[in-house]
Amino acid sequence: MQRLGKNLGKYLGETIDVKKVLAGVPIAAQQHGWELEVFFKVDGFDLFALHRACRNSAGRRRIYISAGIHGDEPASPEAALKLLQENRWPDNVELWLCPCLNPVGFTLNTRANKNGIDLNRGYLNPVAAEITAHISWLERQPQFDLTIMLHEDWESLGFYLYEQNPDGRPSYAEKIIEAVEKVCPIDRSEMIEGRPAKGGILRPNIDPSSRPDWPEAFYLISHKTRQSYTVEAPSDFPLEIRVNALVTAVNTVLGVHPLGCSGPDASRGSGAR
Ligand SMILES: [Zn+2]
Numbered sequence: 001m002q003r004l005g006k007n008l009g010k011y012l013g014e015t016i017d018v019k020k021v022l023a024g025v026p027i028a029a030q031q032h033g034w035e036l037e038v039f040f041k042v043d044g045f046d047l048f049a050l051h052r053a054c055r056n057s058a059g060r061r062r063i064y065i066s067a068g069i070h071g072d073e074p075a076s077p078e079a080a081l082k083l084l085q086e087n088r089w090p091d092n093v094e095l096w097l098c099p100c101l102n103p104v105g106f107t108l109n110t111r112a113n114k115n116g117i118d119l120n121r122g123y124l125n126p127v128a129a130e131i132t133a134h135i136s137w138l139e140r141q142p143q144f145d146l147t148i149m150l151h152e153d154w155e156s157l158g159f160y161l162y163e164q165n166p167d168g169r170p171s172y173a174e175k176i177i178e179a180v181e182k183v184c185p186i187d188r189s190e191m192i193e194g195r196p197a198k199g200g201i202l203r204p205n206i207d208p209s210s211r212p213d214w215p216e217a218f219y220l221i222s223h224k225t226r227q228s229y230t231v232e233a234p235s236d237f238p239l240e241i242r243v244n245a246l247v248t249a250v251n252t253v254l255g256v257h258p259l260g261c262s263g264p265d266a267s268r269g270s271g272a273r
Contacts, residue, residue: 001184001185001237001241003157003234003236003237004236004237004238005236006236007154007155007235007236010072010154011072011073011109011152011154011235013074013235013236013239014074014238014239015074015106015109016074016077016078016106016239018045018068018077018100018103018106018107019045019103021077021078021081021100022045022046022048022077022099022100022103024081024084024085025048025050025080025081025084025099025100026048028081028084028085028087029048029050029084031087032052032084032087033052033053034050034051034052034084034097035050035051035052035053036048036049036050037049037050037051037137039133039134039136039137040129040130040133040134042103042104042113042129042130043103043104043114045103045104047098047100047101047103047130047133047134048098048099048100049096049097049098049137050084050095050096050097050098050099051094051095051096051097052089052094052095052096052097053094054091054092054093054094055091055092056091056092057092058092059092060092060093060094061092061093061094061145061146062093062094062095062096062142062143062144062145062146063093063094063095063096063144063145063146063147063148063253063254064095064096064097064141064144064146064147064148064220064224064225065080065083065095065096065097065098065147065148065149065150065250066097066098066101066147066148066149066150066216067079067080067097067098067099067100067101067149067150068080068098068099068100068101068102068103068105068106068150069101069102069119069120069149069151069216070102070105070111070118070119070120070151070152071102071103071104071105071106071107071108071109071110071111071112071113072105072109072110072111072152072154072235073111073151073152073233073235074106074152074235074239075150075152075233075235075239075242075243075245075246076100076150076151076152076233076246077099077100077106078239078243079150079233079242079243079246079247079250080097080099080100080150081099082243082247083097083247083250083251084097084099086247086259088251088254088256088259089254089256090254090255090256093254096141096144098134101119101130101134102119102130105119113128113130115128119131120215120216121213121214121215122213122214123135123214123215123216123218123219124208124212124213124214124218124219125212135219138219138220138223138224139223141224143224143225144220144224144225145225145227146172146225146227146228146229146253147217147220147224147225147227147228147229148228148229148230148231148249148250148253149216149217149228149229149230149231150231150233150246150249150250151230151231151232151233152232152233152234152235152242153193153232153233153234153235154235154236155236156187156192156232156234156235156236157185157187157188157189157234158184158185158186158187158188158200158234158237159177159180159184159185159186159187159200159231159232159233159234159245159249160186160187160192160197160200160201160202160232161173161176161177161200161201161202161229161230161231161232161249162202162203162204162217162229162230162232163201163202163203163228163229164203164217164221164227164228164229165203165226165227165228166221166226167226167227169226169227172229172252172253173201173203173229174199174201175252176229176231176248176249176252176253177199177200177201179248179249179251179252179258180245180248180249180252182248182258183241183244183245183248183258184233184234184237184241184242184244184245184248185234185237186199186200187200187234188200206218208221208222215230217230229249229253231245231246231249231250233245233246
């Protein structure tokens with residue numbers, strides 16, 4: 001699979017109609033029994049947080065998924081909507097989902113919000129009102145067993161991920177790479193974003209207290225969870241491939257098997273139940 005070669009200095013690929021994507025969220029939420037909360041409003045957009053109770057508490061896992069914090073990463077909210085619509089969640093998983101944290105950024109195709117603030121650098125000392133609102137929503141939620149953030153990287157050669165696992169719990173990193181490899185190229189560079197990487201996995205040893213510009217992942221590992229994945233789709237490949245890569249990463253953590261064969265359209269359509 002070849003890179004498209006469109007991303008010169010920034011993301012210049014396909015964009016999405018974010019209004020249309022977000023219009024699908026309450027519909028799918030209602031259809032599949034999620035509670036939906038609007039925790040903030042910005043420029044006519046609702047910031048949604050969704051919760052799905054577990055159906056069977058035996059071996060319950062609490063998982064939080066967030067998407068769409070960078071407005072030039074369209075596969076992220078698309079994947080969140082696709083996961084909602086496919087509705088293939090295991091019964092013993094309780095879920096929280098923020099499907100799009102920066103809708104205005106998508107109308108501008110910019111990483112930042114309309115004030116030029118990178119929302120994913122403001123989780124220690126928030127300056128953007130949407131992040132203040134997001135943090136106060138997070139504070140009202142219980143501890144999560146695991147968190148997953150859906151992102152894209154405009155310059156990467158393939159999919160990769162960051163793992164934070166300070167207690168050395170059983171890792172999902174290799175399993176995610178193995179599953180995503182069937183639907184999307186993996187970036188196997190030895191250095192990614194200036195950090196050592198191995199087989200598409202970065203395990204940076206960063207003390208959050210040493211950095212003031214906290215991404216969401218630092219907030220979560222400091223306050224809400226002990227295991228966290230930031231998954232990065234390569235945005236110089238076709239959008240459908242990247243959406244599939246992010247959906248596959250989440251499904252691997254959930255223990256949901258791929259639908260049908262691994263083609264880009266394989267997982268479209270009917271839910272598992
Ligand atoms: Zn991002």
